[in-house]
Structure formats: structure tokens, C-alpha cells
Amino acid sequence: MTDLADLYQQVILDHNRNPRNFGPLAGATCQAQGHNPLCGDRVTVFARVSGPTIEEVAFQGSGCAISKAAASMMTTLVKGRSVAEVEALATRFHSMVTSDPNVPVEAADLGKLAAFAGVRAFPTRVKCATLPWHALRAVIRGAGEPVSTE
Amino acid sequence: MKRSPAVAERPATRSGFDVEAVRRDFPILQTNVRGKPLVYLDSGATSQKPQAVIDTISRFYEAENANIHRGVYYLSERATLAHEAARVRIQRALNARDPGEIIFVRGTTEAINLVAYSFVRPALRPGDEILVSAMEHHSNIVPWQLVAGEQGARIRVIPMNDRGELLMDELPALIGPKTSMVAVTHVSNALGTVNPIEEIVAMAHARGVPVLVDGAQAVPHGPVDVQRLGCDFYAFSGHKAFGPTGIGVLYGRAERLAGMQPFQGGGDMIRSVTFEHTEYADPPARFEAGTPDISGAIGLAAAFDYVESIGWDVLKPHEADLMQYATGVLEAIPGVRLIGTAGHKAAVVSFVLDGVHPHDLGTILDQEGVAIRAGHHCAQPVMDRFGIPATARASLAFYNNRQDVDALAAAVTRARKVFAG
Numbered sequence: 129m130t131d132l133a134d135l136y137q138q139v140i141l142d143h144n145r146n147p148r149n150f151g152p153l154a155g156a157t158c159q160a161q162g163h164n165p166l167c168g169d170r171v172t173v174f175a176r177v178s179g180p181t182i183e184e185v186a187f188q189g190s191g192c193a194i195s196k197a198a199a200s201m202m203t204t205l206v207k208g209r210s211v212a213e214v215e216a217l218a219t220r221f222h223s224m225v226t227s228d229p230n231v232p233v234e235a236a237d238l239g240k241l242a243a244f245a246g247v248r249a250f251p252t253r254v255k256c257a258t259l260p261w262h263a264l265r266a267v268i269r270g271a272g273e274p275v276s277t278e
Numbered sequence: 279m280k281r282s283p284a285v286a287e288r289p290a291t292r293s294g295f296d297v298e299a300v301r302r303d304f305p306i307l308q309t310n311v312r313g314k315p316l317v318y319l320d321s322g323a324t325s326q327k328p329q330a331v332i333d334t335i336s337r338f339y340e341a342e343n344a345n346i347h348r349g350v351y352y353l354s355e356r357a358t359l360a361h362e363a364a365r366v367r368i369q370r371a372l373n374a375r376d377p378g379e380i381i382f383v384r385g386t387t388e389a390i391n392l393v394a395y396s397f398v399r400p401a402l403r404p405g406d407e408i409l410v411s412a413m414e415h416h417s418n419i420v421p422w423q424l425v426a427g428e429q430g431a432r433i434r435v436i437p438m439n440d441r442g443e444l445l446m447d448e449l450p451a452l453i454g455p456k457t458s459m460v461a462v463t464h465v466s467n468a469l470g471t472v473n474p475i476e477e478i479v480a481m482a483h484a485r486g487v488p489v490l491v492d493g494a495q496a497v498p499h500g501p502v503d504v505q506r507l508g509c510d511f512y513a514f515s516g517h518k519a520f521g522p523t524g525i526g527v528l529y530g531r532a533e534r535l536a537g538m539q540p541f542q543g544g545g546d547m548i549r550s551v552t553f554e555h556t557e558y559a560d561p562p563a564r565f566e567a568g569t570p571d572i573s574g575a576i577g578l579a580a581a582f583d584y585v586e587s588i589g590w591d592v593l594k595p596h597e598a599d600l601m602q603y604a605t606g607v608l609e610a611i612p613g614v615r616l617i618g619t620a621g622h623k624a625a626v627v628s629f630v631l632d633g634v635h636p637h638d639l640g641t642i643l644d645q646e647g648v649a650i651r652a653g654h655h656c657a658q659p660v661m662d663r664f665g666i667p668a669t670a671r672a673s674l675a676f677y678n679n680r681q682d683v684d685a686l687a688a689a690v691t692r693a694r695k696v697f698a699g
Contacts, residue, residue, distance in 0.1 A: 132645050136638075136696055144697075145633075167637055168654045168667045190667045192637035193697070250641060 134246030135253070136193065143197035148204050153186035158270060162189075162263030164255055169195050173203075173263040180210045182268065192256050194247060199260035201240055211268045217241075218261045224248075225257050295592040297679045303328040303584070304677050314647030317685040322467050322626055322673030323651055324517045325498055327581075331521060334580035338573045345569055347546055361572050364579035365562070371582045372512065373503040374529055381535075381562040382570050385526035386494040387417040389513030390461070392528055392541040392565060393490050394421040397511075398459050400539055404430035406458045409487075411436040411444055411473070412663055413466040416656045418492045422461060431458070438663065442469035442618040446477065453485050460489045464496035468657040468671065469618025470601075470626030472496075479508040488534065494518055498675060499597060499624045501590050510534050516574060520675075521581035525574030528565070535561035542567040593676040597625060600674055604683045608672075611690055617669045628655075628669040631690060634697045636670040642696060643670075646689040 153159075153174035162171045169191035176184040185206055187199040206214045221241055224233055229248035247257045301307045304326045309316050318326060338360070344353035346361045362377070369377045383389045398408065408422045412435050422433055434452055437445045444462075453460065460482045465472050475491055482489045490511040493502060497514040504512050511534070516525040530538075540547055540558055544567035549557040558564045585593070604627050608614050613632035631639055640652030651671045654661045661667060672686055 132642060132696070135641070141697065166653070168658070168661070169637075170667070192635035194638070196635075253637070253641060256637065 131246070131249045135250055137243050137246060139201075139240065139243045140193060140197040140246075143200040144193035147187075147196055147200040149186040149207075150200065151186060151188055153184055155184070156186070158267050160263050160266035162259045162266070164191075164195075164259050166255075167192070169256060169259055171195060171199050171260050171263050173199070173260060173267050175264070175267045177211065177268065180212070182206050182209055182211060182214060185264070187260060187263075191259070192253075194244075194253055194256035195259050198244060198257045199263075201243070202260050202264060205240065206264065214264065214268060218265055221261055222258055225254050295588075295596045297596060297677070300588065301677050301679065303330070305329055305332070307677060311647045311649075312645060317646075317648040317682045319672040319674065319678065319682060319686060320649045320651050321498065321675035321678075322495060322518070322655075322671065324523070325520045325675055326677065327520060327522065328584045330584045331577050331580045335522060335573050335577045338576055343573075346572055347563075357572060360576050361570070364575040367579035367582055368527055371501075371586075372527075372529055373505050375505065376532055378561050379529055379532050379535065381528040381530060381565045382575050383513075383526045383528050383565075384524055384571070385515040385517070386492060386513045387421075387515075387526075389511075389526055389528035390418055390490065390492065391421045393459075393511050393513075393530070394425045396538045396541045396565070397488075397530075397534065398422075399425040399429070402426070402429040402431050402458055405456055406431040407434045407454070407456045408432075409434050409436060409452055409457055409460045409462075411462045412438040413442065413444070413469055413471060413473075413657065413660050414461070414463055415467050415492065415494070416658070418461050418463060418490075419659070422459070435659075436462070438471075440664075441620050442466065442471045442660075443620045444471075444473055444478075446474065449478065449481055453482055453487055455485075457482075457485070457487045460487055461492070462489070463492040463494075464502075465493075465499065465624050465626075466618065466657075466660070467495045467626065467673075468628055468655040468660045468669070469620065470623040470628065471618060471620040472622040472624050475507045475509065483508065495625070500594055504529050516578040516581065519578070519581055520585060521578035522571075522574045525571045525578050527578075530561070532561070535565075538564075540564050540567065544568045546570075588676075597674060597676055600678055600680065600683065601625065601627070603680055604672065604674065604686070607683055607687045608690070611687060611694070613694060614690065617664055617666065625674045626671060627674075628671045630666055630669055631693065634693050636668040638697070639670045639690065639693050642693040643686070643689040646685065646692065648686055648689045650686070 155176050156174035157176050159174040171189035174186045175182055185203045225247050233245040235242040244257050247253045306326050342356050344357040346358040365377045365380045369380050479489045488510040491509045493512050493514040497519045510531050512529040517523040547559050547564050547567040549559050615630050617628040636652035653668050
């Protein structure tokens with residue numbers, strides 16, 4: 129059962145139960161939807177971007193514990209950071225959750241996001257973790273169109 | 279297929295049905311997943327296959343394989359006979375009047391598309407209506423939308439109540455002079471509701487409207503008599519009914535099929551071809567272009583043989599007993615809410631667990647070797663109707679036993695604990 133305990137770490141369960149920055153964002157300058165058509169998970173990410181900086185970010189939607197916790201933790205980590213930093217973090221997160229589950233994760237640059245390393249053992253759940261990050265990327269790139277995991 | 283005598287390992291049900299003997303006929307049910315015995319509760323997605331079906335397909339490829347309807351040699355004649363015998367076998371199972379009313383297709387989806395394109399589309403006019411129910415699988419919505427969209431026709435919907443039962447009182451007002459087709463599921467894949475098909479057919483026919491029935495979830499759970507139902511078309515998939523994937527059946531009443539255009543063009547569906555003109559073959563060949571899934575048809579016939587060797591008279595009470603047991607066991611778990619509580623249900627227990635998303639539930643259950651489906655079940659309008667994004671669905675077959683249900687309940691309880699924090 130270690131795989132399951134790795135997947136549903138306390139920090140993930142906590143973000144699922146008490147999502148941070150949950151709800152629409154007043155004064156948002158941009159927003160984007162993420163949708164996983166296979167399982168029906170939906171997330172909307174709102175951001176207030178000023179120049180190169182993401183000043184505020186929030187999310188709303190329905191989904192499993194993994195997607196909700198990923199969205200919640202994401203919002204706590206990107207607030208106040210530059211768009212370029214967030215792009216890099218999104219790339220780093222994506223490569224981590226799609227990496228070989230038998231290779232230990234280099235956690236230094238991931239910080240709290242290392243909690244999601246457990247999804248590597250559950251290939252069907254990787255998209256749950258990446259969905260909010262796809263949506264955030266769409267927000268900061270100004271696409272504004274719904275993004276899909278497909 | 280010879281049945282082994284009922285061994286008194288466990289008490290048999292009242293009818294004398296020995297589920298353990300049946301389970302031994304399904305090799306996959308003897309396997310382990312993640313170190314635990316497989317508890318397969320996703321038969322609504324696809325059923326497992328008895329040894330008799332697996333052997334029939336192997337034997338065909340080992341000793342009988344040839345293309346059909348063309349060779350003059352021994353093997354081809356044998357294969358053609360076996361393929362056509364499968365058609366007759368299925369005609370008999372559905373109580374169709376004639377083997378020519380049985381068209382082999384890839385599955386329910388292709389069957390519905392065939393009717394949409396070859397029967398409904400040529401006659402569809404702007405403003406026409408196609409009536410479906412609120413509990414349809416996407417495969418009984420999207421084909422109709424495609425042909426309706428081309429012609430400026432529209433889809434109308436028979437609503438349902440909070441239990442997941444169709445509002446039959448509203449049906450007469452929904453079928454009118456503009457209705458070109460009624461397409462309704464026999465058993466709902468997401469809710470388990472068994473719909474009153476005979477009543478729907480009677481109402482539609484009284485107004486001169488043909489009816490297609492999606493039988494994908496009905497054929498695996500009981501005998502179907504198309505003459506008694508009275509429907510014009512009946513569609514089902516082999517793989518959900520203990521047969522192989524890639525084969526399905528469209529039953530069509532001969533008088534309907536006679537006037538229909540081909541669905542696809544190619545070999546085997548023609549009488550004569552010149553570069554200027556083609557004369558089409560009679561049904562069913564007209565709708566079976568190209569080399570068919572020969573082994574699939576024969577395998578599906580073997581599946582019907584297998585089920586008949588046990589008999590619905592004992593299988594149905596076992597399934598009903600199991601449904602009742604599963605419903606009671608799940609309802610007793612705090613936080614569980616059943617979705618779909620129709621008075622007449624079959625084989626499907628859909629539910630949500632307070633505070634645990636169905637996908638998380640599915641993952642935790644999988645760790646216990648319990649296979650269920652989590653999601654919208656290709657029935658998003660049903661999820662919207664109940665205001666939920668997804669459900670967990672345990673779908674039963676006659677090879678399931680009470681231990682399967684107990685394993686499900688134990689895993690659901692475990693999921694509650696994981697998420698109770």
C-alpha cells in the first residue's frame with residue numbers, strides 16, 4: 129500500500145479538503161479553462177498579471193483530489209512570481225510527474241511540488257496533476273481558450 | 279458445453295445455481311491483479327469471456343480460417359457455413375423472424391450509425407425531430423445529432439425523474455407528426471434503469487414512428503425477444519455479452535431493411551458492378567461491405583450457446599439477488615449515495631461517496647484488486663441531470679458473487695478512511 133500512501137500524501141489530502149485560493153478572482157486580468165474530457169475534470173484558473181508579474185491567482189472547478197490539490201498548491205506557489213519563472217516551474221513539474229517512478233525525484237527545485245511524485249506510479253492519474261498547470265499556462269500566454277489534456 | 283456438477287463448496291442459491299462453477303469457466307476470474315484476486319465489477323464496459331468462447335475463436339483460426347462467400351474450396355465453404363450458422367444462432371436468440379434481419383456490425387455504435395445514415399438521413403427534412411431519452415449513452419445521441427445537423431432537424435429528449443425513470447406521461451406529447459425516429463436505450467449504462475420498451479414502441483407505432491432500441495446493456499442480462507418488444511431496430515455489442523470485441527449486431531425488421539440505402543460500399547454487398555452502376559445485394563449482405571469479423575461472429579454465437587447452456591431462468595434470479603445485496607451493502611456505508619434508484623433496474627450500481635471523488639475512489643479500489651468504472655460513463659447529460667461530474671459504477675454480471683460485492687464494500691470503506699484524514 130506504499131504506492132497509495134505516496135499518492136495521497138497528507139499535504140495533498142489537506143489541499144483537497146481545504147483548497148487555497150478557491151473561487152473567482154476579483155480584478156482578474158485573464159482566465160482559462162482546463163478540461164480533461166476522459167474523466168470530466170474541469171478547472172478554471174484566474175490571474176491578475178501586471179507587467180511580468182503574476183500578482184494574484186485563483187482557481188475554481190470540480191475534479192478529483194489530485195487535480196484539486198495540484199491546482200491549490202499551484203496557486204500558492206506562483207503568486208508574486210514572474211511569468212518566466214512560472215513557465216519554467218510548469219515545465220519542471222510536468223517533466224517530474226512524467227518521469228520514471230523508479231528514479232528518485234530531485235526535489236531541490238520543486239519544493240512542495242515534490243509531494244506529487246507519487247502520481248508517477250499511477251499513469252492514468254498524471255493528467256489529473258497536470259491539468260491546472262495546462263490551464264495556468266494558457267492564462268499567462270493569454271490564450272484564453274479552454275485547454276484540454278488531450 | 280457440459281456443466282460440472284454443483285459442488286457443495288458454498289451453498290448454492292435457492293435456484294440451485296452454482297456461481298463458483300460458472301466462475302471456473304472464466305479464466306480471467308482466476309487471476310490476480312496487484313497481488314490480489316481480481317474482483318471484476320466493470321462488465322458494463324466489457325464482459326469477461328468464458329473458455330468456450332476463447333476456444334471457439336482459437337479453433338476457428340487453428341483449423342477453419344478462410345474468407346467467406348467466395349471460395350469454392352472446402353475451407354471457405356466451412357467458414358461460410360459457420361458464419362451463417364452464427365447469424366441463425368443470433369436470430370434464434372433474439373427471436374427475429376428471419377436470419378436476414380440480423381446484420382453483423384462492429385458494435386452498438388456502428389449499428390446506430392448505420393440506422394442514422396441509411397434509414398433516417400435520406401428521409402429527414404428541416405424541422406423534423408429525433409426523439410431520444412435523457413439517459414442515453416453518447417453513442418445514441420451523437421449519430422442523431424450528426425444527421426440532424428445536416429438537415430436542419432433537431433433532437434428532442436424524453437425527460438426522467440430523480441430516480442432515473444423516464445417520464446412516460448410526457449411521451450405522447452413528444453411524439454408528433456415531425457418525429458422521424460425514436461431512439462431509446464433498453465437498459466441505462468449509467469443508472470441501470472430498465473425502460474418500458476414495449477410501451478414506448480406501442481406509443482411510437484400508434485403515431486407511425488419507428489423505434490430503435492440500444493440493447494448494449496440489456497443483452498448481457500436477460501433474454502431479448504425483438505418480436506415481443508416490437509421495435510424496428512435493436513442494436514447490441516458482442517463484447518458486453520460474453521463474446522469478443524469487434525463484433526456487434528443490428529437487428530432490423532425486414533420491411534425496414536428492404537428500403538434502406540447501403541451504409542458502406544465495397545465487396546460482398548453488391549449484386550453487380552459496372553463503372554456506371556451498381557446493383558446492391560439484398561439485406562443483410564447490403565449492409566456488410568468487405569470481409570466481416572468472421573471469427574467474431576462465430577465467437578459471439580458461442581457466447582449465446584454458453585449462456586443458454588446455463589439458462590437465464592437461473593442466471594436472472596442470481597443477478598437480481600446480487601443486485602439487491604450490492605444495493606443494501608453499499609447503502610449501508612456512511613456517505614454513499616446511489617445514483618439511479620429506478621423501480622426496475624438491472625446490473626448497475628452507480629454511486630457517489632461524500633468527500634471522495636469517483637476517480638480517487640477508482641484508484642483506491644484498484645489497489646485492492648477491485649475494478650470499477652469511475653467517470654461520466656459516456657453519458658454526460660445523465661451526470662448533468664443529477665448535478666454531479668461523475669459517479670463510481672459497479673456493474674455486475676452473472677459470474678459475480680457476494681464476495682465480489684463484499685470486496686467492493688471493504689475497499690469503499692478503506693477509501694473513506696484514506697480521505698477522513
